[in-house]
Amino acid sequence: MSIEIKMPALSPTMEEGTLAKWLVKEGDTVKAGDLMAEIETDKATMEFEAVDEGTIAKILVAEGTDGVKVGTAIAILAGEGEDASAVEAPKVEAPKAEAPKEEPKAAAPAPAPAEPAKPAPAPAASGDRVKASPLARRIAAEKGVELSAVQGSGPGGRIVKADVEDAKPGAAPAPKAAEAPAAAAGAPAPAAAPASVWYDESIPHEEEKLSNIRKTIARRLTEAKQTIPHIYLTVDVQLDALLKLRGQLNKSLEGRGVKLSVNDMLIKALAVALMQVPKCNVTYAGDKLIKYSRTDISVAVSTPTGLITPIIRDAANIGLASISTQMKELAERAKEGKLKPEEYQGGTASISNMGMYGIKQFDAVINPPQATILAVGAGEKRPYIVDDALGVATVMSATGSFDHRAVDGADGAELMKVFKALVESPFGLLA
Incomplete structure (x- = not known):
């Protein structure tokens, strides 16, 4: 009988982690104690050992995936005598790249029947908001471009300046009260979107994704200076x-x-x-x-x-x-x-x-x-x-x-x- 291998809780405070690296591949045989993966928690990168014996039938979560909740199935282990190739992955609802909930503003004024909110082909939606640089947000606001209808070309589907410069204005004009006025003025993004920090995109630069450890350091030091x-x-x-x-x-x-x-x-x-x-x-x-x-x-x-x-x-x-x-x-x-x-x-x-x-x-x-x-x-x-x-x-x-x-x-x-x-x-x- 196949066994689901689930994302472990490797520390008392761990709620999710990054599957940094697989140390096995589909078809490999493992026994209890064998190293299977390296998992980055909020404190360190730790090795994850097999508990059961069997064959890796399916890897469900690719290495490099972050935000994997504790208890999520990350692989399927085929038991003794079981055909690994016949094992089917469990049906798991993939997180939908739904039109961000942050943008019901477009429906609020609902002037003309503009193109219905396109499902955005995996637009830069992350959680409940559109992933876009502050400069792209400002340009979109000035041009009346609906960000949820723009396909991002930046890292992870992030909408950048070039994506909105040639975009056609959407049905909804740049919202005023709902959309942060500070963003339209070129100021830092509002508290509702703390991840967006204004910077000059014209300066040559690159973006580096924060590790879970760096995120934890930032959170704890901010907490320490603000509360102690x-x-x-x-x-x-x-x-x-x-x-x-x-x-x-x-x-x-x-x-x-x-x-x-x-x-x-x-x-x-x-x-x-x-x-x-x-x-x-x-x-x-x-x-x-x-x-x-x-x-x-x-x-x-x-x-x-x-x-x-x-x-x-x-x-x-x-x-x-x-x-x-x-x-x-x-x-x-x-x-x-x-x-x-x-x-x-x-x-x-x-x-x-x-x-x-x-x-x-x-x-x-x-x-x-x-x-x-x-x-x-x-x-x-x-x-x-x-x-x-x-x-x-x-x-x-x-x-x-x-x-x-x-x-x-x-x-x-x-x-x-x-x-x-x-x-x-x-x-x-x-x-």
């Missing part, structure tokens, strides 16, 4: 003692395949500091405050598809060598899009280090629902007061961003003070 009152606190930290200790530790670790980085030691310092100042190791939850008794540090890692934050669990209570080994493995798999959900979901506070890019100081955006993130700049030689005398020291600037709903300024300042002390007297990291 940030407070920023910066300290200058002398690194010479930490750099000396790092050199000594790395000598002792030779031959063990471990090489500590400055970032490994800063992760440990932040974790220990949070244990000493637990008022910053919290989450604001409306009418209550979640206070964590463990420090799980989310570490920002840049990947080809965007930023992701793998987590070092209980970082205050594990050794520097363990932090280094875990961080190296997690960063490598993050860049390959192979992290498991439990490896990047959660965390009690975050650290973001841009020192390797020569960035001196920056303010990081809080990673909700956490209340604390530490932004670390580059260590550099600076004039510095050492033992009451002006000298030269290796100094870095570190800025803590705190959710002011959960963390008072004095508590954030205490955390930064403790962090500075731990880095400048780093033997406390070995306890």
Whole structure:
């Protein structure tokens, strides 16, 4: 008996995903545990394994298809002894490229019996609206062209300038109240169509489709800046003692395949500091405050598809060598899009280090629902007061961003003070 292979939920928050790549083809035999596909969720690209044994009879969803809802049949598996070629795909209603619901405006005035709303041969309909560039919308509005009757030649059927320049005016004049007046004036598209952003199409350019990960980053960062009152606190930290200790530790670790980085030691310092100042190791939850008794540090890692934050669990209570080994493995798999959900979901506070890019100081955006993130700049030689005398020291600037709903300024300042002390007297990291 044939089995429907359905789009899996690969994370607790996943509602839909992109079928990035098929690793099998029709006619292939698979058994439980075989890799079948790579699926891009809102967090990472993950491998999907077969659960049953059989032959791939039909692939129902082509690779590269995005917006595939969890539970949607993506392939048919023929069971043992079943003729795969005789298996029929289930009858699934294809999403209709219906005339966009956004445009009942044309029917509202309904002047002359203009050509009935043509079903648009797969026009640029996406969801409930026409896919068209802002410039194309403006030209269409000026010429009285009905966008739902225009075939788009842009990516994904998007209507672009050239498509409307030669189009004949439709029956409905450019709607005034219903159609966004801002678009007719060449201003950004209205809130009803947030995906349309005005830009000058005359400038040579190309369009790149956003990955699910990039969409999630955009949504979460917008949410964080709009809803979380940030407070920023910066300290200058002398690194010479930490750099000396790092050199000594790395000598002792030779031959063990471990090489500590400055970032490994800063992760440990932040974790220990949070244990000493637990008022910053919290989450604001409306009418209550979640206070964590463990420090799980989310570490920002840049990947080809965007930023992701793998987590070092209980970082205050594990050794520097363990932090280094875990961080190296997690960063490598993050860049390959192979992290498991439990490896990047959660965390009690975050650290973001841009020192390797020569960035001196920056303010990081809080990673909700956490209340604390530490932004670390580059260590550099600076004039510095050492033992009451002006000298030269290796100094870095570190800025803590705190959710002011959960963390008072004095508590954030205490955390930064403790962090500075731990880095400048780093033997406390070995306890």
